[in-house]
Amino acid sequence: MYFRKELTFSTDRHEDLVDITSEINVAIVESGMEHGVCNIYVPHATSGVLVNENDDPNIIEDLLGVLRKIAPEGSFLHDRIDGNGDAHVKSAIIGPSESIPFKNSQLLLGTWQSVMLCEFDGPKYSRKVIITLFTG
Amino acid sequence: MYFRKELTFSTDRHEDLVDITSEINVAIVESGMEHGVCNIYVPHATSGVLVNENDDPNIIEDLLGVLRKIAPEGSFLHDRIDGNGDAHVKSAIIGPSESIPFKNSQLLLGTWQSVMLCEFDGPKYSRKVIITLFTG
């Protein structure tokens, strides 16, 4: 079995992590599929998808702080073109996708894991996330 | 075809990389599947899965050294809650999964590649790794 759906999210801050776990789980229920693997893919070169804790919002700040230290805004060759070289580097390091197993129509996440859409050059009012489910 | 299995590993050190390649290959043989893709997923927010060389154990130390430099222990907002902010950041950068093709019931790894479970807030005596195989 196979199911694909495109979701859309907006980001509020220049750098933002948005928890998209519940929207993905709703899409899995909608698919009628009980088990398989879920690929989550963001088709934007200043964005990313990651999995980590969202219970304490400070973890997001801690991660953004490390990425800013690694790739400081305004320090890149690409900035001559559109000023977002740091966002491309952060996006390349985090990566555009994750693949996560699901069971009973829900992602098999750990207690402290959420799926988050990352935007490093926002705010962006319409960011696509492509969800693909497959069973093999 | 489709096959899912949960494996359990323990980690011995506070930060530890455990080679889980042979256990994954045993699970693939057990599945009876000859070829496909293997998704390896760790449902813990201070853990990760990576692929690299395990022949020289110094590579693990080299990588842990870089991650410690990027995300030094004790320097995070989340540390006020449970003192493991660095582990969450390291986990987010390494990521919770890898997807690797297999053939003749064995992962198609390169000569110098091993699959490693990473723990950044151990030792933990029971870390789950979910193996999902699919052929399409």
Added chain:
Amino acid sequence: MYFRKELTFSTDRHEDLVDITSEINVAIVESGMEHGVCNIYVPHATSGVLVNENDDPNIIEDLLGVLRKIAPEGSFLHDRIDGNGDAHVKSAIIGPSESIPFKNSQLLLGTWQSVMLCEFDGPKYSRKVIITLFTG
């Protein structure tokens, strides 16, 4: 449905990112599959696969600069063995694979996204990339 193909690329520089998007799209057309997910896997421990912009070639230089800052050449324990400790660390951080949905026999990449093979210990004249397509 299921399709696997091995592609081969050469890298020209010591550190190099090679755009392999069009070769992957050709393989998808060749498979006869219209939609599904494409796993791109590099079986080399000093290589990686990433997705980002390749329109401005400076983005590649910006990313390589950040990776060199994080993992400076010549500063690792593994260098005693074969002098490429930095390449292993960079490879571990970038990761060996990406999984990307496809539709109408083409990767569902964003306008500014390309798939790139990364080599951190080149030049290498024959680097394999394993493409696996599946529909579920």
